[in-house]
Amino acid sequence: MAKLSALICAHNEELRLHACLSALSFCDEIVVVADRCSDGTEGVARHYGAKVVSGIFPIEGPRKHAGIARCTGDWILELDADEGVTPEFAKEIRETIEAADAADWYQIPVDNYVGDQLVRHGWGGSFGTSSVARLFRRGHKSWKAERVHPGAKLEGRFGGRLTQPIKHMVDEDIADMFARLGRYTALRAQDLADSGKIKSVPDDAFRGVRRFFKCYVSRKGYKEGELGFLISLMAALYPILSNLRAREILRNRAKAGAEERPALAPAPVPLRRAEATQ
Known part of the structure; x- marks a missing residue:
């Protein structure tokens, strides 16, 4: 069975992290990068059995790489603290990575919410996205050293876009x-x-x-x-x-x-x- 690691980078996300981590029981391990956190983020992460990487990471690329270095899974699923997943999402992820003909990386659709309103159209231009490359085999994704939305390099065979979305609470x-x-x-x-x-x-x-x-x-x-x-x-x-x-x-x-x-x-x-x- 393929081993799946969930990677979450967080900065003072104590209030949001509970909902995110509580839905990740389908993952074999959770790694949380606590970047300059002064609240209870690390305590919440440890409550859910996560490995915690604490430090100061002003550049997003090195922050991601620090988390990847602690992941031991064959596959990585990236999430943000303000994102959530459903049981249907979990089922599709497990079926995808355990398939005999699994590719090396996949796009995942995103449902973006502003408050309680689902906004499906219009995202782009570095201000939002409706699809993200967040599921990949370890070693097949790397990031540039940039502070926000770093460019990423994906290697290997692209497996297409999954059907179940990540739920992203993008703005209140x-x-x-x-x-x-x-x-x-x-x-x-x-x-x-x-x-x-x-x-x-x-x-x-x-x-x-x-x-x-x-x-x-x-x-x-x-x-x-x-x-x-x-x-x-x-x-x-x-x-x-x-x-x-x-x-x-x-x-x-x-x-x-x-x-x-x-x-x-x-x-x-x-x-x-x-x-x-x-």
């Missing part, structure tokens, strides 16, 4: 959605400032318009009414705000560097001829 309300945009763009801005890959304002504006059209029209965000429009708008603002904030970071770094440099000694004032001969 509209205010929470705006707060998430602020968090995401702050982290993305740091990545851009570090890499120096900051685009021009006209280019950002063009990307924003393109993302809005893709989310609202191509991905049918219009079917979700006001929330669909707002999600598409957040996706459009993401690259613009990220790059503007990256420029601000670079200006602040330059200013701080200038203030730290020692002031040059003033040049000596030449004496007038009369003073020099006295």
Whole structure:
């Protein structure tokens, strides 16, 4: 029988973690990466028998790799603390990994909720997704060293998309959605400032318009009414705000560097001829 490890990365998720972990009895082990936690996250994880990796992981890629290093399963199932699964989901996962012709990695659909409203359409543009590559054989997925939504490399044979979704409580309300945009763009801005890959304002504006059209029209965000429009708008603002904030970071770094440099000694004032001969 294939051994399945569940991997959850959490930062101060004591209140949400109970619901997430209580549904993972179908997994053979649980690994929780407790990143800079100051609440009861670690206690909750240990209550459910999880292995706990405690530390400071400002970069998401190394955080994921630290968790993978503690997993011993043949397969890894990634979840976030604000996500939940059903018995039907558990059944499909076990059947998938125990099949004789199992592939190396699979996409899993996501049902995203804003409050108690299920929002199926319009997600994308680094502000949400309706499908994720979260089930894979150990050693077949790795991440880049980025702070938010790191790029991932998947190796081996793709097995397609499963049918049972992850339930994701993505935002509590509209205010929470705006707060998430602020968090995401702050982290993305740091990545851009570090890499120096900051685009021009006209280019950002063009990307924003393109993302809005893709989310609202191509991905049918219009079917979700006001929330669909707002999600598409957040996706459009993401690259613009990220790059503007990256420029601000670079200006602040330059200013701080200038203030730290020692002031040059003033040049000596030449004496007038009369003073020099006295």
